Amino acid sequence: MVFLPDPKFGRLGHIPDNIPISEFMLNEEYGRLPHSQSRDPYTCGLTGKTYSSRQVADRVDHIARGLAKEFNWSPNKGTEWDKTIAVFTLNTIDSLPLFWAVHRLAGLVSPANAAYSAEELKHQLLDSNAKALFTCAPLLPVALDAAALAKFPEDRIYLLDIAEDGKQLPALEPLNWGPGKELAGLHSCAILKGVKIAHRNVIANVLQDAVYEKSYRDQLAKANGQPNYTEVALGLLPQSHIYGLVVICHAGAYRGDQTIVLPKFELKTFLAAIQNFKINTLFLVPPIIINMLRSRDVCSKYDLSSATSIFTGAAPLGAETAADFRKTYPNIIVRQAYGLTETSTLACATHPHDIMLGSSGCLIPGYEARLLSPEGQEITSYDTPGELVLRSPSVVLGYLNNEKATKETFEDGWMRTGDEAEVRVGPKGTEHIFIVDRIKELIKVKGLQVAPAELEAHLLTHDAVADCAVIAIPDDSAGEVPKAIVVKTGSAGTDDEASKAIIKYVQDHKARHKWLKGGVRFVDAIPKSPSGKILRRMLRDQEKELRRKASAKL
Structure with missing residues (x-):
């Protein structure tokens, strides 16, 4: 079964395949908002210097x-x-x-x-x-x-x-790129991020995003009595990462938005930028959202009233954390998105008119999606997990110098994401994509699957947990059991007290196979990539070394 975008979110039109990204982004002929109607696309959030x-x-x-x-x-x-x-x-x-x-x-x-x-x-x-x-x-x-x-x-x-x-x-x-090179934009690599991203891939994703946002922005423009709606957005996420590079720096400028660029995250500088530049949309990752929730006293000292939405991606944001954020900041909607470098970023995103907390939103125009069982069978029902496989004009050319990985991942335009997902029907009758977890990271307890992201989202709602990660450790009877790696809050008490409280918290709210039978280990920081993804392999290696040392002492 192929899942398709809902037509009410728009349809993707022609994608130019004979121009470079620069021509697409700078020439009004391809739909970019005219210079005269655009905000300054890039402004330094520290010095105020602007272009x-x-x-x-x-x-x-x-x-x-x-x-x-x-x-x-x-x-x-x-x-x-x-x-x-x-x-x-x-x-x-x-x-x-x-x-x-x-x-x-x-x-x-x-x-x-x-x-x-x-x-x-x-x-x-x-x-x-x-x-x-x-x-x-x-x-x-x-x-x-x-x-x-x-x-x-x-x-x-x-x-x-x-x-x-x-x-x-x-x-x-x-x-x-005329005669003989008519499809140069389709075949020529423009950006190299381990994968080969063609000019047309980025152009396609910018157009897909623009079409998806159009109805919402048209409504805001009409409400403001303006021909077009443009806004001020946060440019904090790394420009070297596909999320910051395409979604923020390309799609925003194409729509005429202003991006306030910050070199790195520092809470007070971040909050001051929102206040001083009256930023509307906060492009974030879950660790920053959690930081805001843990730092309510600091945040309350700044005027954040200009912010109308957060847009989060790169790692899952649990429904519980999203609900907590909405309770703290009721005037800011929470939007979540999903994408990969291999898809030149966005594949699905929350539409402002169709929000379902915990969901990664709906497929954006121009995408097709399938779910495959571990045996490779097509999944045709809702609420049934399977590997997410995507097809889109934004899917990249392949991996650099790795033909084996390219053949394993890309076939006939389809891209195997390696992520387990479910399609669920939202309250408005639309199909929402829920990312369950990386398939290789699922924990199997006596044959039952446990998603680390689910437990992490739950643990983050406990007062003793500032940050956390859940990994699998070996168990003689169950095969694997979950173990929590936790950064404590200042009010958590002793390690023993906090550990007992955290374990009981999971037992009180989750099924038995999801209990933290592997225990809790406290650390100063959870290792993560710049985009906020937990480096689980590093944590698994740490646990393996701890077990080796413990065995050596016996």
């Missing part, structure tokens, strides 16, 4: 000219693999103009995680075969160390906030 829509377009042109001269690049010579740059930086208003300048030259951008060590960055430099590395002053020492490890020339390392030194250079020749 208008027109300034961004000019900056892209000037940087592209400078890059062409510096590296002897031409829009119509060579392939994208000959014109690859790596970008290793904290969030900044200068990132997207650089990205689009490279795309103007039919080049390729490989964004690196700002939290990378020199060793990790070295691998990305070598894998991408980057011809230049752009970074920022705070990360320059790591960039230099990585370059040394990779034997990467130091004279190919540049600071990102480069001057517009190409302004006085001759104009570039037009990028010609």
Whole structure:
């Protein structure tokens, strides 16, 4: 059974496949809100420095000219693999103009995680075969160390906030993706994130998002007596991550929104930005939402009245936590989304007119979805878990230098997500996607499945739990049992007291096979990726080492 988007959320139209992302984002011909009606697309939340829509377009042109001269690049010579740059930086208003300048030259951008060590960055430099590395002053020492490890020339390392030194250079020749290259946007890689993301993939997802949001924004525009509705959004999530890069930095600018860019999360700076710039939509991840709930006293000192919605993704947000947030901030709606790098981000999202807490929302226009049982059988009923398999024009080209993984994941346009999901009918009769968990992370207790995300969402509602993760540990009789790794709150008491209270809390609310038979271990912090995903493999390795040491003492 193929699940399809509800037509009431709009239908996806033509997707250009012969233009680069830069042309799509800067040319009003492709539906982007005109410069005259757009807000400043990128504003620094620390200094207030801002670029208008027109300034961004000019900056892209000037940087592209400078890059062409510096590296002897031409829009119509060579392939994208000959014109690859790596970008290793904290969030900044200068990132997207650089990205689009490279795309103007039919080049390729490989964004690196700002939290990378020199060793990790070295691998990305070598894998991408980057011809230049752009970074920022705070990360320059790591960039230099990585370059040394990779034997990467130091004279190919540049600071990102480069001057517009190409302004006085001759104009570039037009990028010609005409005869013989009509489908260049479909086949040419634009962004490299371990997966090869084509120009058309990003363009498709921006259009899918725009269509999905249209009815809601049209309603707001009408209510405000305006021809179009634009808003101020938070740009805190890493621009190197597909969520921050496409959903925030591309889709927002396409719709004429203003993004307030912050380099990293710091609670008071984050709250001050909302207050000072009157931010409407907060693009967040669950750890930040939980932080807000744990810091109600601090949050209450700031004026957050401009915020009308939060949009959360990258990791599941439990219905209980979402309900707690709504109780604390009743004027802010909670929207949750689901997507992957392999789908160039959004696959489903909560529509503001159809909210169901705990759900990842409905399929956005242009998607098809199937659910497969472990045996590969099609699941045709609601409320039945199975692996989520997706097809969309935003599904990427494949993995870099990994043909085996590409063949295992992509087939006939379909992409196996590795995530277990259920389709449930919401209160308004629409089909909602619920992500149960990563299939490989499900805990099997005597053959019964336990989803770590479910227990984590429940544990986070306990007063003693500031943060947590649930993993499987071996058990002779049950096969596996759940164990909670917990960061205590200040009021939690001793470890023994907190452990007993937490275990009883689960016993009082969950089925027996979900009880924490593996116990509770307290830590100072839960290891997570920059996007907020729990690094379960690291926790499992820690537990394995603890068991090894315990056995050695016997």
